[in-house]
Amino acid sequence: MIEVDKLCKYFGERAAIRDLSFAIAKGEVVGFLGLNGAGKTTTLRILGCLLLPTSGTVRVDGLEVTQNPYEIRGKIGFLPDLPPLYPEMTVGAYLAFAARLRQVPARETAARVTEAEDRTALRDMHGEVIGELSHGYRQRVGLAQAIVHKPALLILDEPSAGLDPAQIVEMRNLLHGLRGEHTVLISSHFLTEISQTCDRLLVIHNGELVGQGSEGELATAMGQGGGSIEVEVRGQPVGLAERMAELPLVSKAHGRFTAENTTVFDIVAGADVRADVARLLVGAGCDLLRLERSESRLESIFMNLTQHPSGGPQ
Amino acid sequence: MTATWLIARRELSAYLRTMSGYVIAAVVLFVDGILFNVRAMGSQQDRLSTEVLSEFFFNSSGLTMAAAVFLSMRLLAEERQNGSMVLLASSPVREREIVLGKFFSAFIFLTLMTLAGVFMPMLILVNGKLSFGHVAVGYLGLLLLGSAALAIGTLGSTLARSQLLAAIISGSLVVCLIVVWMVGTVTERPLNDVFFALALWGRHFPPFQAGILNLRDVVYYLAVTYFALFVSIRVLEARRWR
Numbered sequence: 001m002i003e004v005d006k007l008c009k010y011f012g013e014r015a016a017i018r019d020l021s022f023a024i025a026k027g028e029v030v031g032f033l034g035l036n037g038a039g040k041t042t043t044l045r046i047l048g049c050l051l052l053p054t055s056g057t058v059r060v061d062g063l064e065v066t067q068n069p070y071e072i073r074g075k076i077g078f079l080p081d082l083p084p085l086y087p088e089m090t091v092g093a094y095l096a097f098a099a100r101l102r103q104v105p106a107r108e109t110a111a112r113v114t115e116a117e118d119r120t121a122l123r124d125m126h127g128e129v130i131g132e133l134s135h136g137y138r139q140r141v142g143l144a145q146a147i148v149h150k151p152a153l154l155i156l157d158e159p160s161a162g163l164d165p166a167q168i169v170e171m172r173n174l175l176h177g178l179r180g181e182h183t184v185l186i187s188s189h190f191l192t193e194i195s196q197t198c199d200r201l202l203v204i205h206n207g208e209l210v211g212q213g214s215e216g217e218l219a220t221a222m223g224q225g226g227g228s229i230e231v232e233v234r235g236q237p238v239g240l241a242e243r244m245a246e247l248p249l250v251s252k253a254h255g256r257f258t259a260e261n262t263t264v265f266d267i268v269a270g271a272d273v274r275a276d277v278a279r280l281l282v283g284a285g286c287d288l289l290r291l292e293r294s295e296s297r298l299e300s301i302f303m304n305l306t307q308h309p310s311g312g313p314q
Numbered sequence: 315m316t317a318t319w320l321i322a323r324r325e326l327s328a329y330l331r332t333m334s335g336y337v338i339a340a341v342v343l344f345v346d347g348i349l350f351n352v353r354a355m356g357s358q359q360d361r362l363s364t365e366v367l368s369e370f371f372f373n374s375s376g377l378t379m380a381a382a383v384f385l386s387m388r389l390l391a392e393e394r395q396n397g398s399m400v401l402l403a404s405s406p407v408r409e410r411e412i413v414l415g416k417f418f419s420a421f422i423f424l425t426l427m428t429l430a431g432v433f434m435p436m437l438i439l440v441n442g443k444l445s446f447g448h449v450a451v452g453y454l455g456l457l458l459l460g461s462a463a464l465a466i467g468t469l470g471s472t473l474a475r476s477q478l479l480a481a482i483i484s485g486s487l488v489v490c491l492i493v494v495w496m497v498g499t500v501t502e503r504p505l506n507d508v509f510f511a512l513a514l515w516g517r518h519f520p521p522f523q524a525g526i527l528n529l530r531d532v533v534y535y536l537a538v539t540y541f542a543l544f545v546s547i548r549v550l551e552a553r554r555w556r
Contacts, residue, residue, distance in 0.1 A: 011556070048404045052554045074406040084401035086324070088331045100320050101405040145401065 001026045001153055001183040002047065007056035009042050009207075016042040017207040020056070024200075026152075029179055031198035032187040035306055039207040040187045041081065044157050047185070048078040061152060074103055077151035077182070081158040083142025087131030091122055091141055094130060095148050102149035116148040120174055136167035143174060147182070154182045160190050172197060195298045203305045211305045218301045229274055231265040234287035241265060243284070247276050262289060317407040321415025322422070325389070329423045334388065339427040342381045349373040350434045363442040364525065367435055371452040371523040375515065378428060378456050379463045379492075383484045385424060386467025389416040390550070391480040409550040413543055417468050424460045428453065448525030455522020458535035462514060463488055465542035472546040488514065491538075514538070 002024040009017040017039045024030050034040045045051040046058055049069035058065045060072045086094055095113040104112050117123045120140045125133065130141060139159065146154055160171045168190065175197050178184055188194050194201065195215060203211040203218075211218055233240070236257050244253035244267055252268040267277060274291055281288050329335030354369040390412075393399035402412050432453070438444045463484075470484030471477075495516025498509030510517045511534075518531040 050400065050403050050554065051556075070406045070408065073404055076404065078400065078404035080397065080400045082397040084398040084404075085396070086328065086398055087396070088328055089324075097320065097324055098401060098405075101317060101402070101407060103406060 001028070001061060002185070003057070003059040004043075004047075005057045007043070007046065007058055008054045009039075009046065009051065010054045015207055017046075017053075020204070020207070020209055022202055022209060022212060024183060024185065026183055027180065028200060029184040029186070029198050031194035031201045032185055032204065033191070033194060033201055033302055034187075034204035038204045038306075040204055041157055042207075043204070044078075044155050044185065044187055047153075048076055048155050049073050050078075074149075075151055076153045076155055077146030077149065079142050079146040079154075079156045079159055081161050083138055084145070085130050085138060085141060088129065090127050090129055091117070091133075091144075092126040094141065095144055098145040099148045102151075104149050112148050112150070116144040119147065119177060120144040121170075136163055136170070139163060139167070139171065140174070143171075147178065150181070152183060154178060154184045156184065156186045156188075158188055159186065160188060160193055168193065191298045191302060201298075203302065205306045211301070215298055215301070218305075228293065229267040229269065229277060230290070230292055231267065231277060231281070231288070232262050232290035233265070233281060234262055234289060236261075236263050237284065237286055240281075240284060240286070243280060244277060247273055247280065249273055317405075317411040318415040318418065321402070321407070321412060322418040325416055325419030326422055329385075329419065335385070335423060338381055338384050339423075339430070342377045342427060343431055346374055346377050346431050347434065349377075350437075355437070363438050363444055364448060366438055366442075367445070367448050367452060367525070368523050370435055371456065374428070374431065374452075374456055375459055375519050375523070378424070378460045379488055379515075381427065382420075382424060382460050382463035383467050383470075383481055383488060385420045386417075386464050386471055386484060387474075387477045387481040389420060389468055389471040389480075390546075391471045391474045391477045394475055395477065410547045413468060413472070413546045413550060416471075417464060417543060420464050420468070421461055424464060425457060428456055428460065445525060451522055451525045451527045454527070455519055455531075458522075458532060459515070459519055462535045462538040462542070465539040465546075466491070469542045469546045469549070472549045492516070 002022075004023070005021050007017055007020040008015065020039070020043065032040050032044070042051065046053050046065060047060065049065050049072050052066060061075055063072050065072055086097075089097070092113055095116055096109050099109045099112050100106065114123070117126060120143050122137070122140055122144055125137060125141075130138065133141065139162075143156070143159060146156070156175075159175065160168045163171060172193050175184070175186065175193075186194065186198060200214050201212065201218060202209060231244075240263070241253045241255040244250060244265060247269075249270040250267055250273055251270065253265055255263045255265045257263050267273065278288065278291060350370055350373065353373060354366045390399070393402065432449075435444065435449050435452075466487050467480070467484040470482075470487060471480040474480035474483055491512065491514035494509050495513030498506040498513065498516075501509060518534045521528050521531055
């Protein structure tokens with residue numbers, strides 16, 4: 001669906017993107033990660049034909065962005081970090097306008113608007129003036145305009161920016177609902193959102209791709225296949241830390257007794273060993289109170305890739 | 315419906331849904347009415363109908379240029395200010411369709427606003443005779459002058475990031491094109507012919523004001539409109555490089 005080869009974009013002397021190459025297959029949901037100023041938005045704007053590249057080739061559905069920008073724009077839905085809204089319009093009129101701009105036939109416009117409103121839970125807001133909506137609803141209207149013409153490719157730049165926790169969960173559910181129908185490229189600072197929504201990740205740093213693959217692939221390549229696990233059991237079982245340390249791929253296990261008469265074990269492993277640990281604890285007759293990853297694996301990968309950019313797979 | 319008319323229709327509804335369009339129209343019509351009563355009709359001396367009409371079109375021409383600057387300042391600058399330009403820029407719409415759609419919406423609104431004052435020359439019928447040909451030519455002149463000023467305003471709005479800056483750029487361009495006529499009065503031939511030919515008002519509007527239709531003046535205003543819109547389209551296209 002997307003083929004990017006040696007893409008460069010300069011603003012004056014400053015390189016926003018350097019030799020960026022990646023490909024996204026049809027139907028994939030891909031997360032685009034990077035620190036502020038890494039070049040994410042510039043890349044997305046080039047893919048959306050809003051900016052021209054300085055050099056390199058970018059193809060969307062086989063079409064080159066510099067040669068066929070108008071054809072490509074008909075195939076994409078673009079949601080920038082600030083939704084492109086007209087505050088004086090009603091939600092329904094705005095979505096109908098967006099649909100007609102994207103060449104949806106007049107006779108199908110009303111049905112497409114209703115469908116987009118249903119998918120973004122905006123049906124009740126059809127007649128409301130956009131300028132009077134809350135930030136969360138405006139973000140939904142932004143998403144609705146991006147999907148109203150059923151584009152093959154959806155480009156979403158920070159779809160959850162500025163939303164409160166409840167709205168972030170709602171947006172995540174909306175994004176889940178888009179799977180299967182579109183190829184989706186999402187840029188976000190919310191690693192949990194990316195982790196739960198995307199099949200694959202592209203990590204960009206200082207305009208260069210420093211890692212790509214699924215979360216598991218990236219973790220394995222960085223020697224963080226399992227990461228850290230935290231286990232809490234009742235009482236103070238003897239010799240359990242040593243038995244945990246003997247499990248395959250576990251490099252370290254350490255226990256500490258707490259004031260609540262429980263023991264918390266910190267386990268570091270080269271793979272996901274939660275199932276092995278659970279079996280061990282059940283076999284030892286321990287009362288298992290908690291078993292979880294002690295840190296976000298994606299957060300750890302992201303920090304490693306953006307602070308030591310040579311570490312990730314290409 | 316083409317993208318140009320889709321955009322024009324949306325823009326026109328924006329003028330009608332927000333206060334800005336009504337405020338500009340109300341102020342222009344109010345001031346035009348005052349000037350008509352005080353300067354054109356209210357003179358102590360007896361005047362011919364054609365003199366009253368000429369005075370009316372003189373006053374209206376200034377107000378039309380001012381209205382054009384204020385109507386056009388929001389066209390593209392507001393889109394950039396609000397971030398809504400991305401909707402148009404990420405849709406399968408060409409830059410010329412965006413610029414023309416914006417321009418046509420403002421021109422339609424300016425036309426409605428200008429024609430709303432047509433009752434004023436009709437008042438001459440109360441005490442005198444009226445040349446409908448003079449009225450028609452005068453209004454054609456106002457619309458052509460308005461079209462040129464709107465196109466210049468569209469260019470200003472394309473260049474600016476804010477509406478205020480757009481109004482300043484457009485207003486400055488319009489004033490420069492007016493005063494270029496004065497420069498012509500203090501320069502020698504053949505240079506002064508160039509200045510006179512370029513002047514937005516001094517040479518090309520007075521014939522309309524007097525009810526005289528010259529093809530040269532019509533072509534001038536259409537050429538200014540075309541050139542300003544052409545540059546606006548190029549500026550918008552060039553923005554994809556930045």
